[in-house]
Amino acid sequence: xxxxxxxxxxxxxxxxxxxxxxxxxxxxxxxxxxxxxxxxxxxxxxxxxxxxxxxxxxxxxxxxxxxxxxxxxxxxxxxxxxxxxxxxxxxxxxxxxxxxxxxxxxxxxxxxxxxxxxxxxxxxxxxxxxxxxxxxxxxxxxxxxxxxxxxxxxxxxxxxxxxxxxxxxxxxxxxxxxxxxxxxxxxxxxxxxxxxxxxxxxxxxxxxxxxxxxxxxxxxxxxxxxxxxxxxxxxxxxxxxxxxxxxxxxxxxxxxxxxxxxxxxxxxxxxxxxxxxxxxxxxxxxxxxxxxxxxxxxxxxxxxxxxxxxxxxxxxxxxxxxxxxxxxxxxxxxxxxxxxxxxxxxxxxxxxxxxxxxxxxxxxxxxxxxxxxxxxxxxxxxxxxxxxxxxxxxxxxxxxxxxxxxxxxxxxxxxxxxxxxxxxxxxxxxxxxxxxxxxxxxxxxxxxxxxxxxxxxxxxxxxxxxxxxxxxxxxxxxxxxxxxxxxxxxxxxxxxxxxx
Amino acid sequence: xxxxxxxxxxxxxxxxxxxxxxxxxxxxxxxxxxxxxxxxxxxxxxxxxxxxxxxxxxxxxxxxxxxxxxxxxxxxxxxxxxxxxxxxxxxxxxxxxxxxxxxxxxxxxxxxxxxxxxxxxxxxxxxxxxxxxxxxxxxxxxx
Numbered sequence: 001x002x003x004x005x006x007x008x009x010x011x012x013x014x015x016x017x018x019x020x021x022x023x024x025x026x027x028x029x030x031x032x033x034x035x036x037x038x039x040x041x042x043x044x045x046x047x048x049x050x051x052x053x054x055x056x057x058x059x060x061x062x063x064x065x066x067x068x069x070x071x072x073x074x075x076x077x078x079x080x081x082x083x084x085x086x087x088x089x090x091x092x093x094x095x096x097x098x099x100x101x102x103x104x105x106x107x108x109x110x111x112x113x114x115x116x117x118x119x120x121x122x123x124x125x126x127x128x129x130x131x132x133x134x135x136x137x138x139x140x141x142x143x144x145x146x147x148x149x150x151x152x153x154x155x156x157x158x159x160x161x162x163x164x165x166x167x168x169x170x171x172x173x174x175x176x177x178x179x180x181x182x183x184x185x186x187x188x189x190x191x192x193x194x195x196x197x198x199x200x201x202x203x204x205x206x207x208x209x210x211x212x213x214x215x216x217x218x219x220x221x222x223x224x225x226x227x228x229x230x231x232x233x234x235x236x237x238x239x240x241x242x243x244x245x246x247x248x249x250x251x252x253x254x255x256x257x258x259x260x261x262x263x264x265x266x267x268x269x270x271x272x273x274x275x276x277x278x279x280x281x282x283x284x285x286x287x288x289x290x291x292x293x294x295x296x297x298x299x300x301x302x303x304x305x306x307x308x309x310x311x312x313x314x315x316x317x318x319x320x321x322x323x324x325x326x327x328x329x330x331x332x333x334x335x336x337x338x339x340x341x342x343x344x345x346x347x348x349x350x351x352x353x354x355x356x357x358x359x360x361x362x363x364x365x366x367x368x369x370x371x372x373x374x375x376x377x378x379x380x381x382x383x384x385x386x387x388x389x390x391x392x393x394x395x396x397x398x399x400x401x402x403x404x405x406x407x408x409x410x411x412x413x414x415x416x417x418x419x420x421x422x423x424x425x426x427x428x429x430x431x432x433x434x435x436x437x438x439x440x441x442x443x444x445x446x447x448x449x450x451x452x453x454x455x456x457x458x459x460x461x462x463x464x465x466x467x468x469x470x471x472x473x474x475x476x477x478x479x480x481x482x483x484x485x486x487x488x489x490x491x492x493x494x495x496x497x498x499x500x
Numbered sequence: 501x502x503x504x505x506x507x508x509x510x511x512x513x514x515x516x517x518x519x520x521x522x523x524x525x526x527x528x529x530x531x532x533x534x535x536x537x538x539x540x541x542x543x544x545x546x547x548x549x550x551x552x553x554x555x556x557x558x559x560x561x562x563x564x565x566x567x568x569x570x571x572x573x574x575x576x577x578x579x580x581x582x583x584x585x586x587x588x589x590x591x592x593x594x595x596x597x598x599x600x601x602x603x604x605x606x607x608x609x610x611x612x613x614x615x616x617x618x619x620x621x622x623x624x625x626x627x628x629x630x631x632x633x634x635x636x637x638x639x640x641x642x643x
Binding site (some may be wrong): 014052054056057167169170172173176177179180183187189190192194195221222226228236240245271336391392393395397399400403404405406408411412413416417419420421424427428431432433449450453454455458461462 | 514520525528530534542543561564571580583600605613620621624637
């Protein structure tokens with residue numbers, strides 16, 4: 001009952017005309033950006049974040065807009081995956097496996113319709129679970145002390161290091177780079193300047209927006225330029241868009257299973273849409289084995305599973321972000337950074353102290369999912385047209401958005417030049433197979449991690465044992481070790497199996 | 501090879517970073533840890549990871565050829581130019597210049613690239629400035 005009344009309060013926040021408009025706008029622009037080939041959700045949120053910030057919206061409205069863009073882009077990603085065979089980001093790769101073959105067989109419309117319904121069911125199931133579990137987790141997390149947060153963040157970074165990117169070492173180094181960037185500026189504990197190089201623009205610290213726009217959008221321009229020379233995209237014909245009841249009944253259990261597993265995987269730190277969709281696809285393929293399956297050649301189960309899972313994981317990733325203030329993915333790290341810019345620190349108290357933000361956001365996600373389904377079925381033709389936009393017209397527009405956005409924060413040339421510099425560093429790191437998400441996570445969590453570490457050691461008067469002498473911290477350490485060691489052990493077993 | 505270079509660079513940077521953290525003068529301190537410890541821990545971890553990368557670099561995908569590199573360098577120069585002139589030239593002029601160059605770099609015919617950039621700049625100026633009320637520079641050059 002408690003949850004229902006709070007959810008009702010959330011709807012009273014989300015149903016104001018401004019917020020309804022923002023949900024619709026966010027979903028619409030999110031789908032647009034997601035549909036553009038090569039530009040995924042994380043870029044969409046990064047590019048539009050400073051603009052949302054500069055529009056001086058109240059924090060809950062800005063967050064509703066950004067979240068709309070986030071799952072809108074997650075939704076739109078399937079269009080370029082199915083029709084072009086070009087996934088917008090790692091989470092959409094699995095969608096291409098069965099989606100594109102369907103499009104080649106002339107069933108593009110059917111594939112788009114099934115994936116729209118699968119995304120809707122995945123998203124909605126996950127939001128219901130979010131509504132139930134987030135308040136429970138936040139009630140439990142109120143008892144956490146600073147030492148618990150320190151170890152929790154170590155756990156988050158460990159998960160990230162083993163799950164994301166090409167190699168744990170590089171992911172770990174990415175996180176360190178982010179944490180180092182976060183130490184620049186005046187130290188809040190003692191008031192001394194750290195690593196500012198006597199540049200006044202850095203006294204306040206490295207601006208989070210400048211970092212994400214540089215690392216994502218600017219480096220993306222360079223990646224697009226490099227890829228442009230090699231590829232020409234050809235969109236396949238869509239055909240008729242229709243939803244058939246038979247198709248949906250055929251995949252109903254697939255959808256339910258994938259939604260639940262997608263949500264759970266989304267909740268874990270470091271594991272996002274890419275792993276959720278891969279797990280769902282793999283599971284369904286195994287379950288369907290021998291039952292008239294043609295996975296990889298346009299099986300609708302192989303399309304529905306990853307689509308439901310990646311939308312469910314997008315909602316799941318909100319759980320640790322809202323209740324603990326620890327984001328589970330690059331995109332939620334950006335949303336967390338957005339909240340911090342509004343001087344709101346997400347954490348267990350968010351649900352009781354700022355219910356308009358926590359519950360308003362959750363309620364807006366219900367609306368957004370319905371809006372996306374309604375928007376996507378009739379308007380799919382419009383989004384498909386976007387696929388043929390030439391990059392010569394797209395890239396100047398993206399650059400314009402990023403420059404206006406970053407300039408509107410402080411109005412300095414320094415920020416713009418710094419952003420381009422970071423973008424070039426980001427491009428080099430991407431070429432060397434570093435992923436950007438850990439860097440962003442490091443930048444966002446740097447200050448929180450250091451503050452909690454210092455607070456924990458103040459409590460214990462400098463005794464480091466406070467970090468491992470309670471039941472909770474100890475079990476988190478054990479979990480971190482298990483997550484870190486499991487892939488190594490599995491590898492050894494695999495190698496032995498090959499040798500014998 | 502590139503991994504090794506990056507490893508050396510990162511080790512070098514973190515040594516400088518750690519050393520300058522060590523030099524911080526802290527006039528007063530309320531807590532046991534202070535502002536030095538966290539950066540020192542980060543520097544130590546980064547030095548270890550950097551050495552790890554030097555000893556075990558990855559095999560990497562092929563890098564762009566000379567023409568690709570020239571294009572990338574050109575794009576970087578254009579973006580730096582855009583950044584440097586944004587405030588001074590004002591939004592419209594800077595966007596026309598940088599936008600048409602980037603459009604041309606991505607294969608648009610010169611006339612079309614310029615025409616598109618002009619439309620983008622003028623429309624963008626009024627949409628961002630008047631509609632969204634963002635801070636769009638008119639240009640210090642023009643007063």
